[in-house]
Amino acid sequence: MNLESAFRNLACSSDLDTFRKLIDPLKAYDNERRNSDLIRTLGVYFSSNANQSETADKLLLHRNSLLYRLVRIQELTALDLKDSRARLALQLGLLAIEDQGRNSNGEDEHA
Numbered sequence: 001m002n003l004e005s006a007f008r009n010l011a012c013s014s015d016l017d018t019f020r021k022l023i024d025p026l027k028a029y030d031n032e033r034r035n036s037d038l039i040r041t042l043g044v045y046f047s048s049n050a051n052q053s054e055t056a057d058k059l060l061l062h063r064n065s066l067l068y069r070l071v072r073i074q075e076l077t078a079l080d081l082k083d084s085r086a087r088l089a090l091q092l093g094l095l096a097i098e099d100q101g102r103n104s105n106g107e108d109e110h111a
Contacts, residue, residue, distance in 0.1 A: 011095050019089055020096035025076040027097070038076070039094070041069045046091055050081070 010016065026038040041059060048054040056066040070081060079086035 007095060011098050016092055016096035019092035021093075022077055022079070022089055023093040023097050026073060029072070029076055036069070036072075038069060038073055039097070041066070042073055042090060043094055045070065045081075046087070046094070050087070 023039065026042065030036050030038050037059075041055070044058050045052075045055045048058060052063065052066055052070070055061075056063045059066065061069075074081055077086075077090065079090060081087060081090075
């Protein structure tokens, strides 16, 4: 089974619309404020297996700055990052918005 292909197909699916909407407050916050980078922070947090120290290192942030961002993410989404179902919902939301950054050829527009 090709997981990348399965994720790409899932990202395009309207089934993820509910999860995509979970990311909207983060997107709005990022657009309103410079250097907030909440969406990127969340993505790195998940790719680091929710390891705060590793996430802070990858983002070149002081650990307290990362904690501030994670609290802000929880406030904006009304989801608790300690809840595995909330984390899954946010990961699906990130997957859903990933598709928006791709053009019709399946290539990343920002590359």
